[in-house]
Amino acid sequence: MRGLFQRQALPLLLAAGAALLCGGLGFLFLGKVNMDSGSEVQALRDAIAIAGGHHRFGIVSYTHYPNGPAYLLLPFLRYQIIPLFQFRLIPLTVSALAFGFLTWQIYRKTKTWDRRLWGFFALTAFLTQPGFFAWQGGLHEYSYAVSIALISVALGCFERALRPLYFLTGFIAGWIGYDFLFAQMFALVTVRWIFYSGDSRSPLRQVFYRSALDGCSFLSGALLAISSHLLQNYFYFGSWRDTVVDLMEATSIRLGLDLEKSSALHQKSVFTFFIVTANFALQFIYGFSRGGRLRESAGIHGFSNLYTLIPLAVGSLLLLYRTFRLEWQQEESRPRQRLRLQWIYGLGFVGIVLAGFLWVWVMPEHALGHQPFGPRHLLVSVLLVGLAPVLWRREETPAPPLPPLAAGAFWRRIFFYLLPGVPLFIAFVAYRCG
Numbered sequence: 001m002r003g004l005f006q007r008q009a010l011p012l013l014l015a016a017g018a019a020l021l022c023g024g025l026g027f028l029f030l031g032k033v034n035m036d037s038g039s040e041v042q043a044l045r046d047a048i049a050i051a052g053g054h055h056r057f058g059i060v061s062y063t064h065y066p067n068g069p070a071y072l073l074l075p076f077l078r079y080q081i082i083p084l085f086q087f088r089l090i091p092l093t094v095s096a097l098a099f100g101f102l103t104w105q106i107y108r109k110t111k112t113w114d115r116r117l118w119g120f121f122a123l124t125a126f127l128t129q130p131g132f133f134a135w136q137g138g139l140h141e142y143s144y145a146v147s148i149a150l151i152s153v154a155l156g157c158f159e160r161a162l163r164p165l166y167f168l169t170g171f172i173a174g175w176i177g178y179d180f181l182f183a184q185m186f187a188l189v190t191v192r193w194i195f196y197s198g199d200s201r202s203p204l205r206q207v208f209y210r211s212a213l214d215g216c217s218f219l220s221g222a223l224l225a226i227s228s229h230l231l232q233n234y235f236y237f238g239s240w241r242d243t244v245v246d247l248m249e250a251t252s253i254r255l256g257l258d259l260e261k262s263s264a265l266h267q268k269s270v271f272t273f274f275i276v277t278a279n280f281a282l283q284f285i286y287g288f289s290r291g292g293r294l295r296e297s298a299g300i301h302g303f304s305n306l307y308t309l310i311p312l313a314v315g316s317l318l319l320l321y322r323t324f325r326l327e328w329q330q331e332e333s334r335p336r337q338r339l340r341l342q343w344i345y346g347l348g349f350v351g352i353v354l355a356g357f358l359w360v361w362v363m364p365e366h367a368l369g370h371q372p373f374g375p376r377h378l379l380v381s382v383l384l385v386g387l388a389p390v391l392w393r394r395e396e397t398p399a400p401p402l403p404p405l406a407a408g409a410f411w412r413r414i415f416f417y418l419l420p421g422v423p424l425f426i427a428f429v430a431y432r433c434g
Contacts, residue, residue, distance in 0.1 A: 011107040019100030022127060023092055026136035030088045039140035044087065047073035057235040064250040066229045068175035069141055088137035091144055095136040098147040099127070105157040106390060115390055118319065122386030125312040128305045131376050141177030142376060145184070148173045149380045152184045152218070153387070156191030161210065163217040170218035174225025181222050182358040183380040189215035190351030190384055194391045197344040202402040204340055209410045210402060216417040223421035230423055248431035254366035276364045277357060284375035312386045319389035352388070356381030
């Protein structure tokens with residue numbers, strides 16, 4: 001027992017130090033950055049109303065999104081544990097604990113000091129992004145959402161698949177809000193893909209099956225949360241028709257499907273996809289870089305710190321290229337393994353891109369309407385790029401052989417995981433068919 005404590009003392013101290021650093025940096029900016037003030041006021045107003053009994057089935061007035069951020073304030077508001085102005089400490093504490101948990105996982109997963117140093121550099125570079133540290137105390141979903149993304153990456157670093165925990169994390173994420181579900185899910189899927197691909201004996205098909213099931217377990221929890229909110233809306237409205245119209249109309253507008261009510265995509269064309277993507281990326285790279293901003297709500301220090309972001313991206317890509325080249329040379333006499341290696345790295349980068357961009361591709365109307373803080377999704381891709389050289393070393397953390405999974409069994413499990421989304425699918429079809 002004593003030996004176990006001694007082995008864990010250093011990583012736990014590092015994790016605690018990282019959490020304190022993260023929390024302390026965020027504490028300096030509590031209430032000083034103008035974020036999404038409308039959502040913050042709504043969360044606080046709803047929490048006060050619910051605590052005072054002025055609600056109907058947990059809803060005050062806003063029904064399009066779950067009220068998770070407001071519900072998190074209730075225990076502290078009801079029992080007056082902390083003064084009202086210190087509510088920002090709640091999301092800040094969640095963020096600090098998530099950052100400490102990820103730091104502990106990176107230390108545990110790395111076995112050499114050079115890789116640990118890179119892992120800590122990547123985490124530090126992420127911590128220096130104003131879009132992260134200055135927004136940790138927001139009372140809206142965006143503060144909690146990035147913390148859940150950090151937790152998703154940390155959970156993905158475990159050797160064993162922890163699908164009940166993935167499901168629980170997805171359920172919590174679904175009740176916090178919808179906007180980051182793609183980023184959180186693909187953060188988990190990408191890390192799991194990297195882990196499973198470490199066993200060169202397993203067919204690539206099996207690697208895909210396991211990674212997809214891990215991601216779908218997270219998605220299943222999120223779908224259950226959204227379906228439960230649909231049921232909550234039914235109790236609130238007392239009418240199935242009003243429930244479907246309220247939730248699905250908002251969804252259709254954000255998807256850009258309702259051309260009469262969607263403002264940004266009236267002139268939809270084959271170039272819309274590229275325009276939305278470029279707009280999203282340029283805001284992160286240029287508009288929100290230190291020294292420049294598109295809107296005041298971007299924050300007092302801008303959004304992304306290019307002084308640390310550029311070295312992180314360049315260094316990470318060089319390290320990944322070196323790792324890929326060494327593995328490529330080792331597989332020189334086995335063409336099938338070389339092709340497999342290309343697929344592993346290629347699909348890994350697809351997951352990194354999807355984590356940052358899928359939300360804006362699926363919901364372009366919503367993305368263009370949330371320009372001041374939408375590019376925070378790209379912070380998840382930044383984190384994955386920075387940590388990729390740490391995670392992508394097969395020889396140091398060899399994965400156990402994957403038990404074979406038949407295609408039929410895979411699709412049956414996928415169907416099972418997607419069952420919580422059936423009420424949402426029925427509601428959406430009913431609304432579109434009118």
